[in-house]
Amino acid sequence: MHIIDGIKIAEEIEKKVRKEAEGKKIKIATIVVGESKESILFAKLKEKAFKRVGFDYETIYFEEAKQSKIENEVKKMNDDVKITGINIQLPLPKKLNYINLVKKIDAKKDIEGMNPCNIGNTLLGNENIVPCTPKAILKIIEHENIKLQGKNVVIINHSNIVGKPLAMLMLNRNATVSVCHVFTKNLMEYTKKADLLITATGIKWLIKGQYVKEGVIIIDAGIKEQDGKIYGDVHESAAKKSSRITPVPGGVGPVTIASVLENAIMSYKMLGKNS
Ligand SMILES: NC(=O)c1ccc[n+]([C@@H]2O[C@H](COP(=O)([O-])OP(=O)(O)OC[C@H]3O[C@@H](n4cnc5c(N)ncnc54)[C@H](OP(=O)(O)O)[C@@H]3O)[C@@H](O)[C@H]2O)c1
Numbered sequence: 001m002h003i004i005d006g007i008k009i010a011e012e013i014e015k016k017v018r019k020e021a022e023g024k025k026i027k028i029a030t031i032v033v034g035e036s037k038e039s040i041l042f043a044k045l046k047e048k049a050f051k052r053v054g055f056d057y058e059t060i061y062f063e064e065a066k067q068s069k070i071e072n073e074v075k076k077m078n079d080d081v082k083i084t085g086i087n088i089q090l091p092l093p094k095k096l097n098y099i100n101l102v103k104k105i106d107a108k109k110d111i112e113g114m115n116p117c118n119i120g121n122t123l124l125g126n127e128n129i130v131p132c133t134p135k136a137i138l139k140i141i142e143h144e145n146i147k148l149q150g151k152n153v154v155i156i157n158h159s160n161i162v163g164k165p166l167a168m169l170m171l172n173r174n175a176t177v178s179v180c181h182v183f184t185k186n187l188m189e190y191t192k193k194a195d196l197l198i199t200a201t202g203i204k205w206l207i208k209g210q211y212v213k214e215g216v217i218i219i220d221a222g223i224k225e226q227d228g229k230i231y232g233d234v235h236e237s238a239a240k241k242s243s244r245i246t247p248v249p250g251g252v253g254p255v256t257i258a259s260v261l262e263n264a265i266m267s268y269k270m271l272g273k274n275s
Pocket of ligand 1: 200
């Protein structure tokens with residue numbers, strides 16, 4: 001079993017981004033709403049990454065806010081010529097509608113790739129600004145030289161930010177894709193057929209040995225914090241049967257942050273800025 005080193009892949013991407021960012025005035029604005037520990041932690045991790053590659057950045061924290069107030073903030077960020085990328089940190093408080101917020105972001109500044117224009121382009125195979133976690137998973141697959149054409153790819157997650165855009169990326173590369181979720185009857189029937197299993201449920205050790213075939217490649221994007229430790233979706237008994245697997249932590253997570261950085265460069269270019 002080969003353990004895929006997400007930290008190393010992220011460092012390689014970061015190195016390229018740092019070089020590309022030289023001499024460019026890139027500024028990322030982030031909106032964080034509420035007091036979710038996760039949300040604040042992710043925003044801080046991104047800030048550190050922006051700093052490492054030489055981006056300017058600002059993070060605006062709202063303790064609590066109405067949808068209209070955040071939408072106004074997004075509008076101001078769209079109009080600010082110094083800001084080249086915008087992101088709204090997830091998770092958001094439940095009463096806010098994320099999709100309606102990203103719709104308001106100028107598609108060229110949408111570094112999370114979640115504006116309907118960017119998602120639509122991704123569906124059509126014009127992968128300009130691609131949602132970050134699916135992009136990270138693709139980066140890992142490419143880094144490992146895994147060919148997708150004709151492969152049975154099973155994705156366990158059908159959220160807007162992970163499973164749905166990821167399925168598009170896989171279809172764009174001629175994989176045969178199954179997308180599973182809580183309503184899937186007999187999950188194991190699908191997972192056992194997977195050449196490549198990508199799971200992102202956040203259910204600790206959901207995937208056990210009997211769920212997978214010998215030699216499967218596994219990408220585990222699940223994150224579950226329990227008693228101060230981070231767990232993925234995949235149990236050791238399944239990991240042992242895999243030919244390669246991403247660890248949790250140190251797998252998809254760091255590459256997701258590196259993908260945000262790449263998207264920020266793409267936004268900058270799409271705005272027509274060259275210096
Ligand atoms: N590593 C990274 O960079 C990264 C980035 C984003 C998210 N994540 C992690 O990925 C996980 C999912 O994130 P998300 O934002 O997509 O959350 P989400 O919307 O809650 O997605 C969870 C997905 O898993 C499915 N699911 C849950 N329990 C299942 C089960 N027992 N059997 C089959 N499917 C099941 C859900 O199906 P239903 O929709 O039908 O409920 C849903 O599609 C979380 O652990 C999150 O922390 C990691």
